Amino acid sequence: MKLSCVIPVYNEAENIAPLTSEIIEVMKRMNRSYEILFINDGSTDGTQQELQTIQARYPSIITVVQLRANGGKAAAYSIGLGKAKGDIVITMDGDGQDDPAEIPALLHALATGSDVVVGWKQNRQDGFIKNSTSRLFNYVTSLVTSVRLHDVNCGLKAFTRQSIKHLSPYGDLHRYIPVILQAQGFRVTEIPVHHRRRLRGKSKYGPIRFINGFLDLFTVISITKFRTRPMHLFGYIGFIFFSLGFMGGAYLTAIKILFGIAIGDRPLLLLSVMFMIMGVQIGITGLMGEYIIMASHLRPESDMIATKIDHE
Secondary structure (H helix, E strand, O other): OOEEEEEEEOOOHHHHHHHHHHHHHHHHHHOOOEEEEEEEOOOOOOHHHHHHHHHHHOOOOEEEEEOOOOOOHHHHHHHHHHHOOOOEEEEOOOOOOEOHHHHHHHHHHHHOOOOEEEEEEEOOOOOHHHHHHHHHHHHHHHHHOOOOOOOOOOOOEEEEHHHHOOOOOOOOHHHHHHHHHHHOOOOEEEEEEEEOOOOOOOOOOOHHHHHHHHHHHHHHHHHHOOOOOHHHHHHHHHHHHHHHHHHHHHHHHHHHHHHOOOOOOOHHHHHHHHHHHHHHHHHHHHHHHHHHHHHOOOOHHHHHHHHHHHHO
16 A cells, blocks of 8 residues: 655755655655655745755655646645555645654554544644634634534645545645545544644745635635535525615614604615615525526535445
8 A cells, every 4th residue: 555745845945855854764664655745836945956856866756746836735735636646645744844753643543444634733833923823713614614623724634545536625725625525525533743843944824824714714615515505605695784784774764754864864874775785696696606506417415425425
């Protein structure tokens, strides 16, 4: 049973050689066939040169994919998972903070019947802001989805071959890979893993990623819970806006009739009308989504059955 390690890297020249040596040492102790795939996501430092040097040293086990431009971690994952040949795929970050010594524990968790195993970083070695925003991000994700994980975006994960066949992340949806796969019926679990301090290079984390994470959460909710019933999603949102506008309009109507108060110059009148129009427009968007699904002959029942049969 071959094992594939998929590692996206972006400007991590100093971490390539140490990380590769650690992975090789772990694999030797496990005595199993494996491959290491580095996806160079448009690095602008000496990462590509380092990768070429390492590949020349271990040509039989290392594959390097060079992307022309920085397409993001999700694009790198999509390419790497597509090229992985192993029956089991391990992903980890290229910054050296994920410990390759945890790979045997991930494989053991897969052997118990899970399809996806996610690491839960213990004693996280990051700054206060990154730790705090990550906790908030994971709490909100757990609250609005059915995936109960402490660290949904941990880079250290293990997948069965069957699960990655149903995975093609894009944009920034790599953060929600466990959510997407669990929505398709795969078993997702987590295990505690050791987390290390970054010793080389610079973090690519910034405040904009925190904002993007919550925007992508809405996308994930829509494509997992409401993919085959968009009217439910847009209908709920449209109903809220229409109701707010209707209540404002009802209030103005009441004071006009009962007390004879002029309402034509009140901002609430325009706001109420605007909310009701927005509610109708959002509802129509959901209705158009239903028409598109009907035209594509996608039925929720048959889709779920096909997913379960393929999973078996």
